[in-house]
Amino acid sequence: MMFQFLRDLYRRHRKKLLITTGVAAVSYMIGIYVRNKVREFQEQLKEENATRDLIKKRFSQTQKDCYMTFLSFLPVLVEPIYKELDVEEITKELKLSRKNKSLVPDGKSELNSEDLSSSKNENARNGEESIDQKLGDQVLSGAITGETKLSKTKVELWQELKVKSLTRFLTLIYSETLLIILLHLQLNIISRKSYLKTALKLASKNQGIRLVDLESEESKNTVDKDLPEQAFLSFTWWLLNKGWAKLRNIVNESVESVFNEISLREEISIEEFGNLMFEVQKNIDSRLFEERSSYELYDNLQEDNAPGTSDDARTLTLISMMLPSQSDEFKLLQETNTVEFLTNFNSNISNVKMLQRMNEELKGYLKSEQVHEISRTISTIGISTIIQNVDRSLHVKQESKNGGPTAASGNDPEKQEQEPQPAPTTRWKLAFILAVLSPQTHELANRRINNPVLYTMNNVNELDDLSASVYSNFDI
Template identity: 30%
Template sequence: MARRSLWQRHRNKVLFSSATVAFIFSTGAVSLYLIKKWLWRQQLKITEQQFVKEQIKRRFTQTQQDALYTMYELVPVLSLVLVKDLNVDEIVGSLKGKKLLRKLSRDFKDAERDGLSSGMSTSVTEAQATANATPDNARTKAELWNDLKLKSLVKLCTVIYSVSSLLLLTRLQLNILARREYLESAVKVAVEKKSSTPGFFTSWINSIWQTPPNTSQAFQKENSVSTDLSEEAQQIRKSSYINEQAFLSFSWWLLNRGWLQFKSLAEKLVEREFGELNPRDVLSVEDFGERLSRVLHSINKELLVQPQHQSKDEKQPVKQILLPDSNLEQFVLQQTLDPDALKQLYDDNTVLRQLLNETSKCVQSTASLVVLESLVNDAFQFTMLHVEESVAKKNKRKPVDDDASSVAASTAADVKFQMALFSVSCKGCCDEMLKSGVVSMNNMFLQRLDSIPELDDLSASVYSNFGF
């Protein structure tokens, strides 16, 4: 009775205490489970963010590599285009023909003087007549050398600006496309993830109250919808692909039309700086570099310096060189695309319009002009290193100085070389810059330009600019 009375007296307290302990324990267990799940989700989120960052970094690096490989393919095309107006090899061949003609003439005179047989004299005479039949024989040797001087320098300046501009345009195009492709894929993944992961309570309630649908009817309906969506998605994908290919094809303008403005400026300024020099005139490497630097500086002033009072309708010169005016865009597309692709663009060119508008803004930006100037400056440094090394190898004469100590103390910059030697070295430098064929991927000039920090900074800015 005592025990029963004790239990009855404390029963409510015991039950309340037990319920409280059970509640605290269960609440703690649930809280611990929720905290562990939250921590797991946070860890998963951090891991996903790190993965996304690495993926963005890898894709960015791959895009810059793709741009360099694209340049390996485009530079040989530029080389073929330049040959039509700036065929320096033809002038060199004519000079070699003149040299061969003089040698044959001397041999012929020696043969006549030595009283050789008429058969020998006839063969020499025929060879001489063949040499005389070349078209450039009408020009004198001095005229050919002067032509080589001007054309080699004009071609050098044209190559410097054309390759630099082509690299800038290629980087802009590929980074804009890569960012667009990444953004589309990221949005798609986010939408799919959100739609495939409903809330826990929502899915639990739906699983209770919803009746299972007819399996066969549901399968047929889903299959029909997926087929329709697949066809629509394929059409959208095809249209987007054609728009992107059309966008990339606009490099045709620079390769076939835009570079002519570089040539025109170079012709005027090279004539101003080097026109009065004869092939036999001598100057040091430093003097040659100063003259060439003035040419490039004047071209920069014409192209890269934005006027203070520029109207809205007035376009930046570089933009007109890299991209055609809107009234010429259709002409470029007709040169580069097949009829089916053109028809597709007639139906929908929204993507192409967006890409061109963004590229136009990038090309005219101060950042792009600074990068282009940096590329030109680096190309100048490459040129001077190549020319200095080349003239030193080709020059057979040694500097004459009575004072042996002054000869030992003199630097290479004090040694003077004939202008003709600089002309030949400029031709060789152009050949080095425009390497093609199996050696195109060993183009040290392209690799040097591709590695300047300013170009990578601009590419990163364009690639990460999701505001567009």
């Protein structure tokens, strides 16, 4: 009886039951499909996030590597500049000249004990600084002004001291600026290439893509994939050994054009000194970014000035300082690498092609207005930071001599109490400014990690933007 009832019920509602069952089955299948899609989407999102984190981590580490590499190269860059522009040697000659001519009848020197003690206290941190500061004290105390007429030799020494101290300061600023830019471009190009290899291997593992199908033609059969990168980094040698000398000549001519007629005894404010330095900087920048024939630019950087050793094409002066000409590339590799490296490198044409491709990309960035603006920004920050340090040192020294805050000369204290006025701009003899500038310049040669001047120069936002654009350029 019960079975009959169920059969009758099924016959009456068979259509509804079939529809309901079908809908339930379809809903179940759709649910499974949606869950699978959601799971795939979540896994894909997780992989993308992991990839982004990997890119950020690699990018951040690359920027740290750029700074550490810069500090490791710093002694190599600084040593020849200090040797060529030996300001301290000129200072010693002037001190010796002064010592031989400054004795008065009672046998005492015109350089009094106050000058010596103030110099000693100011320069306890650096032995070389005491020489420069004593020299500045001699100027302020009348060691130069006490003579009605200086000999030609001494005049030439003072002129040489003025030009060399400024030339050394700006040569260090600009050569370090170019080295910072060069290393950021090189290391980000190499790091991006390394990351791309990792990403391709990850894709071949997770997505079943054959890695050999994704690699470029040049990467096939390469004996050692690190050889092109090593050769690429070898070109840093050019700036460290050749390019800075060309830069020094430009800086020297620019300094002379602005400071040649300014006497060391002329009193100027630190703002006026900064404006003069800005004029020198504009002159240097205009010459760095001018385009000239490769033969003209590279010829005076060769040890053997044989005609026809350079290309006939036109090149930016900036590039000629940072990279060798195409005809000098192999010679540079010979001078900076072992015979074994050269043998392995030349054993496969793909190494040469990859090196050429990286060099062309590097030159493309160096020609861009973005790099030109970054160069101006970094050099300006370096110059401004040092001048600010000079300003602080000048005021500290003046306050220590006066026993209190710097007083404006020629002002009546009673009048100041009755009618407060803004303090007039303090003016200093140019010789005294340069005497303080020289020890401050030593910060540019200090390779400690927390060096505030170098760290600030290396971490401008514009440089990070350039590095990011290089690192994310996968279309080459």
